[in-house]
Amino acid sequence: MFGTYTLRGRFRQEKHSDHAREDTMDRSEAEKEIQQLRAEIEYHNHRYYVLDDPVVSDTEFDRLMHRLTELERSFPDLITPASPTQRVGAQPLGQFATAPHTIPMLSLANAFKEEEVREFDSRVRKLLDTSDVDYVIEPKIDGLAVELVYEKGEFISGSTRGDGYTGEDITQNLRTIHTIPMRLFSHQDIAIPDRLEVRGEVYMGKQEFR
Structure with missing residues (x-):
């Protein structure tokens, strides 16, 4: 089991020291950070889904996932089936019977920058083939x-x-x-x-x- 302080501290220290960005770092640097992010995210997934005892906020966890997604998008050859980005949530627990979904039950995506929201809007307009689009915005219920x-x-x-x-x-x-x-x-x-x-x-x- 990873120690939260050690793992998070190492990740943040290295990120701060080289200020690496996915558009300037080489493949070996990206692979190293991706491995660290995956380890930290899996640790927090275990704390949240299995132990029901999270040690970081939802916002902090979302930022880790967002960073990993960005890196994998820039280096798609580093994506593996076991990456946290390739699954939605926790594996079913043993005390309940399993129930397959006829259509995959996906999750919502996050946006942290204005440009990401604008890109989402562009995709919606293109998919609907119209420029007349209205949105209803409401707080996200976390349940x-x-x-x-x-x-x-x-x-x-x-x-x-x-x-x-x-x-x-x-x-x-x-x-x-x-x-x-x-x-x-x-x-x-x-x-x-x-x-x-x-x-x-x-x-x-x-x-x-x-």
């Missing part, structure tokens, strides 16, 4: 990503995101949440599909703590 499956309007199963391809079956747990409908009802002339997969976030609001 547990889940998938709800309805067949013929009835809630039949629910699962966590897991690694994006296979999650954990938490159907019984989700049934205790009163805001999740057990049955869907048609609205006006909108028919209920034979199968509907709904993805969202399960969280506990401040009011529940009062």
Whole structure:
């Protein structure tokens, strides 16, 4: 197990000493930093998903992932299947039955610079083939990503995101949440599909703590 102080300290010291950027560093420098980032990220993943005891903030973790993503984008030959960027979340835990996703359950991307937001906007306009695009912005709820499956309007199963391809079956747990409908009802002339997969976030609001 890596020591948090030692690992993070070494990474930050080297990053500060050479001020390496992905557009100026050579392949060997990039490979060294990538290995350090992967080790640190996997350590924090274990603390967060397995031990449920994180030692860094979400913002700090996101910045580590963002740096790793940038380096791998600049040096794609250094990407490996085991890299933290190649999977979404934690492997399913043994005490729950596994539940495969029919369509990969991906995560949201982060943007730290204005140019990244503008690039996202450009991709949206190009994909939709229109310049008339409106956005609705709201705070990101940090909870547990889940998938709800309805067949013929009835809630039949629910699962966590897991690694994006296979999650954990938490159907019984989700049934205790009163805001999740057990049955869907048609609205006006909108028919209920034979199968509907709904993805969202399960969280506990401040009011529940009062």
